[in-house]
Amino acid sequence: MIDRIPLNDGNSIPQLGLGVWQVDPASTAKVVGWGIEAGYRSIDTAEGYGNEEGVGEAVCAAPVPRSDLFITSKLRNSAHERDAALRAFDATMRKLGIDQLDLFLIHWPLPARDRYVEAWKTLVELRDAGRIRSIGVSNFNPDHLDRIIGETGVTPAVNQIELHPAFQQRKVRDYHARHGIRIESWSPLGSGRLLDDPALAAIARKHDRTVAQTIIRWHLQEGLIVIPKSSNRDRIVANFDVAGFQLDADDMKAIVGMDRPGGRTGPDPAVASFMF
Numbered sequence: 001m002i003d004r005i006p007l008n009d010g011n012s013i014p015q016l017g018l019g020v021w022q023v024d025p026a027s028t029a030k031v032v033g034w035g036i037e038a039g040y041r042s043i044d045t046a047e048g049y050g051n052e053e054g055v056g057e058a059v060c061a062a063p064v065p066r067s068d069l070f071i072t073s074k075l076r077n078s079a080h081e082r083d084a085a086l087r088a089f090d091a092t093m094r095k096l097g098i099d100q101l102d103l104f105l106i107h108w109p110l111p112a113r114d115r116y117v118e119a120w121k122t123l124v125e126l127r128d129a130g131r132i133r134s135i136g137v138s139n140f141n142p143d144h145l146d147r148i149i150g151e152t153g154v155t156p157a158v159n160q161i162e163l164h165p166a167f168q169q170r171k172v173r174d175y176h177a178r179h180g181i182r183i184e185s186w187s188p189l190g191s192g193r194l195l196d197d198p199a200l201a202a203i204a205r206k207h208d209r210t211v212a213q214t215i216i217r218w219h220l221q222e223g224l225i226v227i228p229k230s231s232n233r234d235r236i237v238a239n240f241d242v243a244g245f246q247l248d249a250d251d252m253k254a255i256v257g258m259d260r261p262g263g264r265t266g267p268d269p270a271v272a273s274f275m276f
């Protein structure tokens with residue numbers, strides 16, 4: 001049984017979802033269909049992934065009501081200005097084929113462009129118009145968060161950031177706890193790079209689980225929202241099968257020790273300026 005995490009706006013999100021970054025657009029409907037069949041109820045996509053249509057197709061074909069599903073998408077980097085953001089949102093909704101989005105995030109802050117406050121104001125407008133249930137951000141550092149909160153008085157419900165055992169973001173997590181912002185971990189398996197880590201393999205063996213299941217379990221026990229990606233049916237099923245075991249205090253302590261400088265695998269949000 002996967003818990004739901006309460007958000008600061010009164011809504012809630014399933015703690016474990018399926019990420020579809022790098023899932024081939026041509027197979028996304030099939031992959032998301034497998035996920036829904038396996039029990040996932042939260043799907044995380046983005047305009048920049050190019051596979052929103054596939055997610056929409058799977059939602060439409062799902063054997064569960066739309067209201068049981070939690071769909072997240074993200075505003076692309078080149079659309080921070082209000083008019084562009086409104087158009088991008090409409091395009092996302094057309095592709096997803098749904099009436100209301102559960103969660104919409106600003107994908108990257110792009111501080112050098114400095115239009116993310118305008119983008120945030122537009123998301124607030126869309127939420128207030130009832131088109132989105134919850135709004136949040138992705139890859140925002142505390143200084144970016146301070147700015148949007150300071151300029152609008154609206155605190156994001158979530159911030160989706162890179163986070164995994166080799167990059168645990170402890171200081172950043174304290175900031176989020178103080179502000180009531182829930183963290184979603186992207187690349188929760190370290191983009192797959194942690195799967196042959198010997199220390200994690202030892203913990204996995206102790207519980208007779210896979211390394212991926214062990215890492216996903218760690219995110220859950222840390223109170224994080226987690227969205228592992230897989231295009232493989234068996235791995236999609238296995239990654240969801242994490243409710244039946246518990247990491248103990250020794251395991252959790254050992255994983256805390258795996259945090260390391262340079263553990264980041266993706267771009268640094270403070271300087272990232274790419275269009276996505």
Ligand code: A2P
Binds near residue numbers: 186195
């Ligand atoms: P694949 O899609 O072939 O399963 P992250 O979520 O950290 O970005 O990691 C995603 C990567 O990890 C993908 O390359 C994915 O490949 C791989 N992956 C996901 N789940 C598992 C698993 N249970 N075992 C091995 N590799 C996995």
